[in-house]
Amino acid sequence: MALLDDDRLFPTDPAVRSLARELYQAVRDLPIISPHGHTDPRWFAENAAFSDPASLFVTPDHYVFRMLHSQGIALEALGVPRVDGGETERDSRRIWRLFAENYHLFRATPSRMWVNHALQTVFGVTERLSAGSADAIYDRIDAQLRTEAFRPRALFERFNIEAISTTESAIDDLKWHRMIRESGWAGKVVTAYRPDAVVDPEFAGFAENVARMGEMAGEDATTWAGYLAAHRNRRAFFKSFGATSSDHGHATARTEDLPQDVAARLFDTALQGRCTADEADAVRGHMLTEMARMSLDDGLVLQIHPGSARNHSAGILARFGRDKGYDIPTRTDYVAALAPLLNAVGERAELTIIVFTLDETSYSRELAPLAGVYPALRLGPPWWFHDSFEGMTRFREMATETAGFYNTVGFNDDTRAFCSIPARHDVARRVDCAFLATLVATGRLDRDEAPEVAHDFSYRLAKQAYRL
Numbered sequence: 001m002a003l004l005d006d007d008r009l010f011p012t013d014p015a016v017r018s019l020a021r022e023l024y025q026a027v028r029d030l031p032i033i034s035p036h037g038h039t040d041p042r043w044f045a046e047n048a049a050f051s052d053p054a055s056l057f058v059t060p061d062h063y064v065f066r067m068l069h070s071q072g073i074a075l076e077a078l079g080v081p082r083v084d085g086g087e088t089e090r091d092s093r094r095i096w097r098l099f100a101e102n103y104h105l106f107r108a109t110p111s112r113m114w115v116n117h118a119l120q121t122v123f124g125v126t127e128r129l130s131a132g133s134a135d136a137i138y139d140r141i142d143a144q145l146r147t148e149a150f151r152p153r154a155l156f157e158r159f160n161i162e163a164i165s166t167t168e169s170a171i172d173d174l175k176w177h178r179m180i181r182e183s184g185w186a187g188k189v190v191t192a193y194r195p196d197a198v199v200d201p202e203f204a205g206f207a208e209n210v211a212r213m214g215e216m217a218g219e220d221a222t223t224w225a226g227y228l229a230a231h232r233n234r235r236a237f238f239k240s241f242g243a244t245s246s247d248h249g250h251a252t253a254r255t256e257d258l259p260q261d262v263a264a265r266l267f268d269t270a271l272q273g274r275c276t277a278d279e280a281d282a283v284r285g286h287m288l289t290e291m292a293r294m295s296l297d298d299g300l301v302l303q304i305h306p307g308s309a310r311n312h313s314a315g316i317l318a319r320f321g322r323d324k325g326y327d328i329p330t331r332t333d334y335v336a337a338l339a340p341l342l343n344a345v346g347e348r349a350e351l352t353i354i355v356f357t358l359d360e361t362s363y364s365r366e367l368a369p370l371a372g373v374y375p376a377l378r379l380g381p382p383w384w385f386h387d388s389f390e391g392m393t394r395f396r397e398m399a400t401e402t403a404g405f406y407n408t409v410g411f412n413d414d415t416r417a418f419c420s421i422p423a424r425h426d427v428a429r430r431v432d433c434a435f436l437a438t439l440v441a442t443g444r445l446d447r448d449e450a451p452e453v454a455h456d457f458s459y460r461l462a463k464q465a466y467r468l
Helices: 014-027 041-046 053-057 062-070 092-101 110-122 134-145 152-158 175-183 206-217 224-239 260-271 277-298 314-320 339-345 362-371 389-403 418-441 450-465
Strands: 032-034 161-165 245-248 301-304 353-355 377-379
Touching (some): 032 418, 032 450, 041 152, 041 175, 053 092, 053 134, 053 418, 062 092, 062 110, 092 134, 110 418, 152 161, 152 418, 206 260, 224 260, 224 277, 277 301, 277 339, 353 362, 362 377, 362 389, 389 418
Parallel strands (some): 032 161, 245 301, 301 353
16 A cells, blocks of 8 residues: 555645646656755765664654654654763664654654655655554665665655755865765755854854854954955855855844944954843844845855744753754744845845745735845745645745745755655645645636746746755
8 A cells, every 4th residue: 555645735626636736747757956955965975875764764853853752752762862972772773663663643744744755755665654564664775775776876866856955054164065076976966154153142152163264264253354254255165165045043033234333343242252142133133134245245045044942952952962853933023123134135136035934924914025025035935844735835825915926936845854855845846736726726827827837836936046
């Protein structure tokens, strides 16, 4: 029995379903543009075999282990590494069995659909994962991972990925990207400039990180002028490895456009570790405007990912570090928060600013109206907790009436889980085709226009917006 229904996520009305299916068939095999994500460039540099099923599906995927942990399963039991190097489960089969025994926890979640998609389309598994099937499925996947056809580059090509962007810190040496380039492999793997560690005064080791950036850039980054020059240098370095975007994960959407002398004084205060929380937020906000101005010079697309209360559990942060499933959405204000940035550069059509949200209440009230008028602003697709059938549908319904189709940027998967990339894009294409079929059926879109829009959603908008 197949794990996947061929008509999953399509409308139940037979006529609308038929049109959605027709639209989907035309876009299902388009190349994947993955313009923002967190896959490890080392995979493609070394092209080493993935070690085992658990390290591919469970241990690196916070969507998976946060659900298991919510039911009382210790992260150590899932093989998640500890900051202090302490003991965690190392037996991959035991981790996999624990995952399989609790697979029912994922019923009706996006993770269930993504995992099922990977199991069936990548590894040929047709039996539902459970305690009873765990070992047989483990052995099947493990055997395939040992073959050349399942190494990272082979899977990249099999997944029909045209381009993928990883995300690296501003103080990363990009050695894996250098290795990819020097290998002669034709796969397009580019980086993205993520400067959080050197623009956020509340980031651990901020002053040391700034000093390190200065050393790497050959600038005195302890001065305001040298600091900005160091950013320009590092952005150029990232561009030399294919970067087309910068990415900013801030706690709020606040932007500022401060006088340079005020910004310089705030920066000095930050380096000395004396910022208040409000001053730290002001530094982050002003740097978004500085980054936008740099983008006018070097062409990098500016991505803003605000509104997550990161590392909510102090205990988990101390034991396991960042990005362990404890990042929680918060209410986010965009109208006032983005005003300084948009007043400074929002009318510049040659600039692209892509804003994401974890606060869905802002779509129709704030984000769609802003993107529907400022030439520089585009709406990112549903992100993180809303990367789902319901989240994508709500986004289209709430944003389209004011921002239209062409102030959005298609889809990006934003994932660390390599084998989920085709699954996530497949879900997005199905949802968008279902949405378009409904528009046609209700007289809001002409039938002959729908295939072009489906193609734009699936491929062209992302390729154009991210300059890939």
